[in-house]
Amino acid sequence: MMSGSPVRRDAQGEPQLLNSAPVIEPISGSDKNWKQIVSTLQPQDTLVVATLAVLGDTPSQMVAHLMQAVATGCRVIVADMPNVDVQLIRQVALSFMPLEQKAERLSNELDGFYASRSEERATYAREIQKSLIDQLYRRGIDLTDLLDPQKEAKPVNDDIRGRRLRSLRESLELTAAEAGQLVTLVGADKPYGKQLVSAIECGHDTTEKADVFETALNAERARRKIQAKLDQQIAKAHGQPPNSVELQLFGPQEASHA
Secondary structure, three states: OOOOOOOOEOOOOOEOHHHOOOEOOOOOOOOHHHHHHHHHOOOOOEEEEOOHHHHOOOHHHHHHHHHHHHHOOOEEEEOOOOOOOHHHHHHHHHOOHHHHHHHHHHHHHHHHHHHHHHHHHHHHHHHHHHHHHHHHHHOOOOHHHHHOOOOOOOOOOOHHHHHHHHHHHHHOOOOHHHHHHHHHHHOOOOOOOHHHHHHHHOOOOOOHHHHHHHHHHHHHHHHHHHHHHHHHHHHHHOOOOOOHHHHHHHOHHHHHHO
8 A cells, every 4th residue: 555655566566565554544735745645656556545535634635636646647546435436536526616615715704703803802901901001000000110129119199089188178168278287186297288288189199198188188077067067056046047068068958957
């Protein structure tokens, strides 16, 4: 049997077929073994295969390989066929060409679909990664700091808390200077300047000073609520409606029923 290995011949020049291995695995259109087999075939050789299916994965490949073998002038034997009728095999195989072409088209479309989805996932992953890095960087977290353990980490920005504190200060109708004075009422050694208040409200200063500033604002809001409630009770005793401060602090229903 001829399978691409060197052909050994007897004293009369006939090939010794029993010293060669049979072809039992399918051969693709780009299979190097098949090219090697065809290149060694001579007119006096005999190529034996177990079945036509080993000559190719598709009908077109099978016919192409069969025609290549026949073109060398060698004898072709198919073990499961009594006679190798090349024209009949070619005619039957070519009738399956529309199905083969459709299968190839669907395979290409499926490959394109998977490639497209893979690229979409990669793009989405890059966008999410960039978004996370940008969010962390805006909060003062630089991921490059993790690469150098000796490098001192930058203070973390907390712009969300800063905006909340600024909104609280503005709801109390306090300037930065006036709000900075309040910290002395909750234990600070000296008032905060405008620059420090601005740093806290921008999220740049997240130290204990920011905690003291928040405590001072909350204390002032609580003090105003208590004072407004007392004023409300006094006003109600005299038959006066709730004022704008009471409506803002307590809401319409609570202010009218307190």
